[in-house]
Amino acid sequence: MLKLDKDEKIILDVRKHWFVILTDAIMMFVVALLPAIIFLVAVKYLPRLQTVNIGNDLIYLFSFFYSIWLLGIWTAFFVRWTDYYLDVWYITSTRIVAINQKGMFRREIIDLRYEKIQDTTVELNGVIPTLLNFGTIHVQTAGDGREIILRRARNPEEAKKIILLQHAISLERNNLSTTSV
Amino acid sequence: MQPNLLNNNVSPILEALTRPEVLRGILIFFVFVFFIMSVILVFHWHRYGMKARAIVTAEIIFFIGALVFILAAAFSIFLF
Numbered sequence: 001m002l003k004l005d006k007d008e009k010i011i012l013d014v015r016k017h018w019f020v021i022l023t024d025a026i027m028m029f030v031v032a033l034l035p036a037i038i039f040l041v042a043v044k045y046l047p048r049l050q051t052v053n054i055g056n057d058l059i060y061l062f063s064f065f066y067s068i069w070l071l072g073i074w075t076a077f078f079v080r081w082t083d084y085y086l087d088v089w090y091i092t093s094t095r096i097v098a099i100n101q102k103g104m105f106r107r108e109i110i111d112l113r114y115e116k117i118q119d120t121t122v123e124l125n126g127v128i129p130t131l132l133n134f135g136t137i138h139v140q141t142a143g144d145g146r147e148i149i150l151r152r153a154r155n156p157e158e159a160k161k162i163i164l165l166q167h168a169i170s171l172e173r174n175n176l177s178t179t180s181v
Numbered sequence: 182m183q184p185n186l187l188n189n190n191v192s193p194i195l196e197a198l199t200r201p202e203v204l205r206g207i208l209i210f211f212v213f214v215f216f217i218m219s220v221i222l223v224f225h226w227h228r229y230g231m232k233a234r235a236i237v238t239a240e241i242i243f244f245i246g247a248l249v250f251i252l253a254a255a256f257s258i259f260l261f
Contacts (some may be wrong), residue, residue, distance in 0.1 A: 061198070062260055063257040063261065064208075068207065068250075068258060071250040072211070075215060078243050082222055085230075086229050
């Protein structure tokens, strides 16, 4: 759970585009249908299988294993969805919190204050990313040259705009506090 | 009644798979695996989900779908 500082507000949460999970869903849908298709094709075209007694009983046996198969695919899809959904950047009024969920048991959280940001770039590669407006955001820090990346992020231009704006506000705030001392 | 999978030379593994008690064992095993996975998922959703509406919706859809598949498997054994 993200803990915010006093007076800190979340301005934007940047997540991966829905196209990412849609492609996973389509792939899993195809995998889910595979046993049924193989079963039907095999029964129709393999002469040896014509000797199999395809009475009601065998259909129930197939439906049992198929239900188990679907339960596995269903669970795998939600594991994938969790990975997708928990990969997020919170752009707050004072920092960027980049959370990278890697599978179920690995989670990386990077806190980046705006004062440390040196460069922010956005990449949109290809027809689909351009049409659906998703791409990669790179934020580079000054000094240690560290870079945080969110791939296939939705609306990356807006995220970049807000990061740059917050960066400018933060520099201004720091300048004011320096001159007032 | 046990189905006649192949008219001759039924493999012992296939034959074992046609026994309802074996099928029940398989179902229990997979429901157990599903239970473990659900606990892990729900833990992640509640701990890191920031109480988002998407998480609650996903949770409802996940459990309804899983229930349908588990019931379908159980019902298949019952009819088998």
